[in-house]
Amino acid sequence: MRPINNRINTDTLISEIRILRSKQQARHIMVAGGAGFLGSHLCERLLKLGHTVICVDNFSTGLERNISHLRDFKRFSVIRHDVVDPIDIEVDEIYNLACPASPPHYQADPVHTMKTSVFGALNLLELAARTGARIFQASTSEVYGDPLVHPQVEGYWGNVNPFGPRSCYDEGKRSAETLFYDFHQRYDVEIKVARIFNTYGPHMRPDDGRVVSNFIVQALKDQDITIYGDGSQTRSFCFVDDLIEGFLQLMATDPSFTGPVNLGNPGEFTILELAEQVIKLTGSRSKTIRKPLPTDDPQQRRPDISLAQTKLGWQPLVPLSTGLERTICYFDRLLTVEAHEWVG
Ligand code: NAD
Numbered sequence: 001m002r003p004i005n006n007r008i009n010t011d012t013l014i015s016e017i018r019i020l021r022s023k024q025q026a027r028h029i030m031v032a033g034g035a036g037f038l039g040s041h042l043c044e045r046l047l048k049l050g051h052t053v054i055c056v057d058n059f060s061t062g063l064e065r066n067i068s069h070l071r072d073f074k075r076f077s078v079i080r081h082d083v084v085d086p087i088d089i090e091v092d093e094i095y096n097l098a099c100p101a102s103p104p105h106y107q108a109d110p111v112h113t114m115k116t117s118v119f120g121a122l123n124l125l126e127l128a129a130r131t132g133a134r135i136f137q138a139s140t141s142e143v144y145g146d147p148l149v150h151p152q153v154e155g156y157w158g159n160v161n162p163f164g165p166r167s168c169y170d171e172g173k174r175s176a177e178t179l180f181y182d183f184h185q186r187y188d189v190e191i192k193v194a195r196i197f198n199t200y201g202p203h204m205r206p207d208d209g210r211v212v213s214n215f216i217v218q219a220l221k222d223q224d225i226t227i228y229g230d231g232s233q234t235r236s237f238c239f240v241d242d243l244i245e246g247f248l249q250l251m252a253t254d255p256s257f258t259g260p261v262n263l264g265n266p267g268e269f270t271i272l273e274l275a276e277q278v279i280k281l282t283g284s285r286s287k288t289i290r291k292p293l294p295t296d297d298p299q300q301r302r303p304d305i306s307l308a309q310t311k312l313g314w315q316p317l318v319p320l321s322t323g324l325e326r327t328i329c330y331f332d333r334l335l336t337v338e339a340h341e342w343v344g
């Protein structure tokens with residue numbers, strides 16, 4: 001048997017090696033759009049993995065309250081900046097999530113949305129080219145438009161209107177993908193492009209305007225649930241924790257794998273089915289009402305995630321009912337706090 005002292009030394013050595021290894025792997029990571037719904041979850045996950053995180057955000061749709069709990073980390077910093085303008089800092093990795101994602105938000109200033117997608121991608125790609133950083137692009141299922149192929153595979157080129165209220169977002173994101181491809185081909189920049197399908201969870205704004213937050217807030221307030229059109233259109237809803245794991249696994253793939261890769265939950269629901277689930281889970285007295293279907297609203301959407309399963313070994317784990325319960329809990333607490341602040 002080894003003397004006890006030796007065992008202690010060996011244990012200490014192992015733990016020192018572990019610290020050294022984790023330090024070597026700890027990176028300086030920029031999260032553009034880090035104060036938003038997805039970005040704030042990503043910042044938290046990266047900090048917990050031991051990385052230094054620089055959140056770059058213009059706070060147009062992002063909120064201080066999404067990141068206030070991260071301010072205790074010494075490795076966390078925030079730069080108020082619009083990605084339409086160039087930025088030059090030293091980083092090892094970049095996640096580009098900066099862009100309003102909710103239709104009412106991205107349509108409020110369509111020219112700035114287009115500039116955000118295109119100039120934002122260009123500026124961050126130039127930074128990646130200079131620093132040698134690996135760069136992630138938050139692309140979207142909207143690149144498929146109102147899809148004629150179902151479920152959507154990455155090889156499908158899409159059915160997008162270039163001249164309509166959704167175009168600033170859809171075409172902006174398509175142009176950004178092109179820029180990512182071109183920087184990879186021309187300048188050897190290491191790129192990772194994820195096409196994200198409808199994702200929901202805590203840190204969405206109550207006034208975000210997307211369907212999950214709208215329905216939950218309406219149900220919790222016993223207000224009418226607004227169904228656009230007849231509610232037969234479908235979406236596939238992914239819980240935020242699942243998606244963030246997908247981001248990390250994509251970023252960790254071999255440099256030769258660039259994507260684009262679909263990240264989403266293939267469980268497909270009509271909007272009416274979603275409303276029924278939210279009413280049931282909240283125990284709400286809300287009734288559904290009909291509102292006009294927005295122009296160019298996609299009729300169906302479901303990701304084919306075979307590529308993500310094969311290349312990343314990733315698939316979502318949280319069923320819709322569980323994810324909705326967690327999101328309802330979040331909004332319930334938020335609305336209670338807001339009500340008290342308002343009264344006080
Ligand atoms: P969000 O609106 O909550 O977050 C976007 C963040 O980017 C906000 O913090 C906002 O202030 C910031 N931002 C916007 N324009 C900026 C600019 N010009 N400069 C700097 N910061 C800017 O939206 P989200 O749901 O968290 O989406 C994050 C990213 O993921 C977006 O790029 C979006 O297109 C993409 N995406 C999201 C979904 C989804 O279901 N959540 C689906 C597809 C794609």
Ligand code: UDP
Nearest residue numbers: 103209210211212214226227228233271297
């Ligand atoms: N929608 C709805 N009521 C709402 C908000 C949205 O019926 O209060 C519908 C919308 O028309 C669309 C679907 O829900 O068919 C998803 O809308 P969202 O804005 O969340 O995402 P996107 O259309 O970008 O997928």
